[in-house]
Amino acid sequence: MADNIPIGFRFRPSEEELISLLWLKVTNQLDETDHVKEKILYGEGAEPWDVLGDDDVRWQFCDDSGKGASTKRMVYVFTKLRKLSAKKTARTAGLGTWDGETKSYPVEGMITGEKIGSRRMLSYVLNSGSIRVKGGWIIHEYWLDGALLNGLNSSHNTDYVLCRIIKDDSKYTKVKESAKKGKVAKEKEVGNRGCREVVLGKRKMNLEQESSQASKKSCSNPMDELPNLVNCD
Structure with missing residues (x-):
């Protein structure tokens, strides 16, 4: 992949900007960008180390202060949820599951103060009967809500979410x-x-x-x- 990013550039969007990108995706005005690719995160064979191992995925260090070695990296992707019903979503991904770690929190517009989206955090857990193994992968998932969601129609695909995925290299290899x-x-x-x-x-x-x-x-x-x-x- 050609890399023409200016020296010193960091992709650090605010939560409001992430919701704005997602709105463009949902309303069919955007496919993907250099920094936010579309990936399949759920379903058979969707272990994160395989799905996010492609060359077109741009990983960034979470801490680029230079004060010490960082093992955590992050990437942004669009993905489509696998809806089982209006209120239920399939979260299995290969041999594991993306489990919710927090409740949902609102994302508000800075100027209007209106709710425009929501977010939650999930972690990747390997399934093995009664044995459950965490290690090294989390998702901050964003979706349209409130004012932006109310303005959509049937031609818009609201199953899309935008995810900030964080990988801790010191842990995930053991899980893999x-x-x-x-x-x-x-x-x-x-x-x-x-x-x-x-x-x-x-x-x-x-x-x-x-x-x-x-x-x-x-x-x-x-x-x-x-x-x-x-x-x-």
Whole structure:
């Protein structure tokens, strides 16, 4: 991708500006920009490290003060929600789910003070039965609301949202490796009678018992302990 960005340029839009960009997208006046691409964040095979690994995605450091090494980077994308109903949205993404971390908060216009949008935060969590693993990915999701939403009509696609995605490089690689192990474990499960699958961490135990005493077989797949997700302001 050709890079003709001026030296020192930083893409740091305000929340009101993000809502304005989204309004242009929803009203069919904008497809995407150099700094806000359209990506599919939900559905089968939509693990974030795969979806956001394309060359056209522009990552920026969250902290570019130069005071120390930063492991957090961010990118902006448009995505289309997978609506199950008027009030329910499918949040699965590959082997994981984007889980809500906060309630929704209003975004107001600076001049009018009117509500023009809303936002919430979600984090990527790998699913494995009762085991849930966070690590390194969060979304700040923005959507049209209030005055801007009320002015739309049926020709406008309100399923679009704009997302600021933050990745902590020090954490997400461990989750990515755990996901790979989970896929391998699921493939091997077909031929392993007597083993109960628990992906990403706990040892699989043989449930068959001998008449005199229990005989256990280990199908180990240990998971590195992951730290909790740290937000990036």
